[in-house]
Amino acid sequence: MSSITADGHSTPAVDQAGGNVGPLEQQHLRHANYRAVASGAEVTKTHWHIAIANALGWGFDGMDGVIFALVAPMVIKEFALTLPEFRSGMQIALFIGIAGLYFWPWLADRFGRRTLLAVNIALFSLLMPVAALSPTFAIFVMARSLLFFALNGEWSLGSMLVAETWPARLRGRVISITRSAWCLGATLAGAIAGLVAANFGWRAAVMVPGVIALLAIYIRSTCPESPHWVRAQDRKRRISETLARGGSVSADDSAWFGKAKSVGIRQVFMPDVLPATLVALFVACASTCIYGTVGAWMPLYLSTEKHWSTTEYSLFYVFYGLCGFLGLCTVGWLIDKIGRRRTFIITLIEGAVFMTLWVYSESHIWLWTFGLAWCLGFLGFWGPSTTLTAEVFPTRIRGAANGVVWAIAYFVGFVLFPFVSIALQQHTGSFALSFLCIPVLMIAMAIGVFLWVPEHSGKELNEIIE
Template identity: 75%
Template sequence: MSTITADGAADHAATSNGEAGPLEQQHLQNANYRAVAESGEKLTPTHWHIATANALGWGFDGMDGVIFALISPMVIKEFALSVPEYRWSLQFALLFSILGLYFWPWLADRLGRRTLLAVNIALFSLLMPVVALSPTFAVFVIARCIVSFALAGEWALGSMLVAETWPAKFRGRVISVTRSTWALGASLAGAITFTFATDWGWRAAVVVPGIIALLAIYVRATCPESPYWVRAQDRKRRIAQTLESGGRVSDEDSQWFNKAKAVGIRQVFMPDVLPATLVALFIACSSTAIFGTVGGWMPLYLATEKHWSTAEYSLFYLFWGISGFFGLCLAGWLADKIGRRVAFVVTLLEGAIFMTLWVYTENHLLLWVFGLAWSFGFLGFWGPSTTLTAEVFPTRIRGAANGVVWAIAYFVGFVLFPFVTVALQQATGSFALSFLCIPVLMVAMAIGVMFMVPEHAGKDLDEIIT
């Protein structure tokens, strides 16, 4: 499985003679680890367990975000808030998400992917009922901040685990398809809100996700640690022990070790990694800026300007998410079969066209038709987006680099950009102009992708960073 990296050596090599190191020998006693470490291009049941775990992470992320978006009109009404006041609370919670986006992947470079993924799932699930019990808006915000911090690393950890265990020829598809469960989570949020919030209020809807904590047991029982990460740890240990005993290591090992022991923000911007960082930042920042308005304000837009009831816009989210699910599946197939750039451009342009039509129509039926149509591309492009950020960095910093990139992107798209959204709404009295900014950004991103994004379809992780 060893291939050559930009450092001139196998980034996940364990020993100088190619034998398994001490940590890998321990992991090889586990059948699930052997199933991914020794399978080559063959898929095993363990690969599907890992994909399922990542899918669950994305599904919870979608469910969490959409449930809070759907209940926003009810929360605003109960606590007598203005739109700017509620915006500030969202941005405060997002600051904690940004901290989590860096913290959890950074920690995963030190402790591994699998255990932290299970911890994230359990924390998110157990904290949601705490939000539901909030007696005041201040308590609501504090509880939401903690949930956001816990959930922030879940999908990043799952995506890395998938990228580091699945064969290269399937990587775009599996990451996109598992990413598509975000849309199913959004649909489930719509169903939960429709079923519970309509009759019993927003607190009932927020309690329901608490049962998901049990799925953390499934992750721990079926998902092995990443062989890439395990071998990198063995390599660090071997080099450190050699140096401590006064021995000498090769120049390649020395250079690699000096980089590996300096994991953090600084390394993400070193000359050998900087090109990948800049491409990933462009993709991630564009993605969050595009999503920021829809993710935070579409239910309020439908409720106040289109006069939809809680039941109707919750039902709309159910089908909106299903449409996005199929968009993500198509994007993943295109990403592996034809290329990452084609998948980006097709989904971005499709979403831009139908979102423009959606904003301008006043027909109730067409609001549904165009809305479901733009979700196909609007959610679909996230498949190749998260595939690219998961695959472009070397194993030694894959977690920290993903954390840095997505933390910056969340700050740009979910903290700064909402000021533009709300300023336009306050100036015009409508969210229409804010939503019309999205197609413009999607077209701009499609143009940028054609010139900036390298083609990685079918390449091994180590080959990508050569």
């Protein structure tokens, strides 16, 4: 795409559309890590830095969510809360956090992916100790809200950066495999809860992840900006300057600029993008509803109804994360081999079958066996889920569109749907029926994927939609 002189600077080059490289890209081409991903054809060390950065972000996300789930029984006990009171507090935090799902990707469409990714992770690391030191439940909820707001944009930024830099033939595989780091974060959270929370209390366990703030420096220093985003900014500037001096632009440029100069919620529902938005909303909302019950209530379910100790269910989470890691790595290989749709359906059906068997199990042996079996598909389907939402939108609104889709999905799956789970628990006195809703939702999602989700395996981003 560009040629580099002996002193490391770029000479005038042409972009993928055949025009001169814009001034912003000329600036970025001075840096070796940007040049390494500018063509997108060959995998370089910089590609791996980007993948590792995304994986770290997912790992922090898994650590955060699982630690707070594992210590939930201790928090409820310390603050003398009823289950509805605890649920309401967490839903307030989730509701505030939903704003972060839109805010950070929306900001990334204006200022780029890389820097905001590092900021998200640094804020997460600095806010964890604040939550750990909360003297009252109200302050705990406030700290939790800020954590959600800070972290909720991180994984979508990382997924977009991977999607916009890695070659198309590997895009789904890398997004899915880096997504598996969430499971390693969950495993680490289980180990922290089992070793630290069980012996020193939940506050000490929540404090531990704060030490990872320095990793944001690694992300900021090794990852380049997305070439897709850079070129979109140059194209916007070129068209704007041409129109300002009374020049004319092509019909394609004119149509593109009319959309690109107004990034926001309205664009996500315009006729050319609406089909992608509806598919992404279906996938995202189904994903969060499926995960919501397990993410919020499994430790409490194992503690109160299966009579597991903190140490035992924390150990289960260690293997839960490891099995999910295996599932997502397997999915990462399958997603580019047999396609998104087939992999989606296989993982959903596998998870639904073993989740059903798990709910009806009473012995520890079968709870462990079926529990670890459903982890493969239950966590594995997030590979194609996050791949689809990262690749289905045009670059000009990829951040904002991801923010809109996942903000709506979080509201549906993590704010509204828990009312269903708690209502069923309060009515029956058990979480069993709430957990049995999950296989039903997974089968329904598999049917929807078969009917509505298009196949994007191996396609360049600009081939999918632009």
